[in-house]
Amino acid sequence: MTQKNRKKAAFLGQTIRENRVYFSTYFILLTVGVFLLSRIPQGDEDLFFVQFRGSIWDDIFKWATKLAEPYFISAALIFLLFINFRKATSLLVTVLIVLATAGLTKLLFRHNRPVLYFDKLNRLHELTPVQGIQLLTGDTSFPSGHTMAAFAFFTLLALQTKSKGLTAALYILLAASVGLSRIYLGQHFLKDVVAGSIIGVLIALITYLLFERLADRPKWNRNLISAFKRKQA
Numbered sequence: 001m002t003q004k005n006r007k008k009a010a011f012l013g014q015t016i017r018e019n020r021v022y023f024s025t026y027f028i029l030l031t032v033g034v035f036l037l038s039r040i041p042q043g044d045e046d047l048f049f050v051q052f053r054g055s056i057w058d059d060i061f062k063w064a065t066k067l068a069e070p071y072f073i074s075a076a077l078i079f080l081l082f083i084n085f086r087k088a089t090s091l092l093v094t095v096l097i098v099l100a101t102a103g104l105t106k107l108l109f110r111h112n113r114p115v116l117y118f119d120k121l122n123r124l125h126e127l128t129p130v131q132g133i134q135l136l137t138g139d140t141s142f143p144s145g146h147t148m149a150a151f152a153f154f155t156l157l158a159l160q161t162k163s164k165g166l167t168a169a170l171y172i173l174l175a176a177s178v179g180l181s182r183i184y185l186g187q188h189f190l191k192d193v194v195a196g197s198i199i200g201v202l203i204a205l206i207t208y209l210l211f212e213r214l215a216d217r218p219k220w221n222r223n224l225i226s227a228f229k230r231k232q233a
Helices: 002-018 022-038 044-052 056-068 068-083 087-107 116-119 145-160 165-184 191-215 223-231
Strands: none
Touching: 002 022, 002 191, 022 068, 022 145, 022 165, 022 191, 044 056, 056 068, 056 145, 056 165, 068 087, 068 145, 087 191, 145 165, 145 191, 165 191, 191 223
16 A cells, blocks of 8 residues: 555544544444345335324425425535635535436436335335325436435535534434435335435545545635635735
8 A cells, every 4th residue: 555545544544533423323324224124125114104194204304305405405505605615615516426426326226216116016005195295206216316415415514514523413313314204205215215325425525535635725715705805905
């Protein structure tokens, strides 16, 4: 291993250690997800949540799934422009990578959405939809794009945030709530969510490590306010 590669490995290890609350919590959730995948037949996870239809959980998961949608992430991007150009740019690049990766992987795997899966089994009547939610059709189930975006977004925020305790735990729980919402709302299977979370975390980690190399360059640490003041001076 070259000295350059050793430095990269050391920085990666340091990053993971500094964010051990986030990554430890994620590892626990991932372990639970993989264990359930090995025990539950595909589709049973979606049918399990049917019993909660019409409860407060409908509203909770309708709200949770919005955390990975464009207007929410766009608002975060605008906010970061007033904080730090480097952080804002890293988020933009992360989002673009997520969009490209989600599109390509869905095109490659072509797994049926739950509504199509149950329809082929003549069991569509069992998948009662949440009121106000239109079930997506087609072969774009794997992986979950919402989950990928959520874990990429919140992982990047966790890495960029100085507070590594309760804030980190909150970020991972918000990301997990998006993934769970995709199953609750009948749009994805557990396997889609697990895969989406893994890809999302990896994308965020890679993007963060790349942009941290620019941390010592002053122009990348400016924001809209400082740039405007500099222009006026």
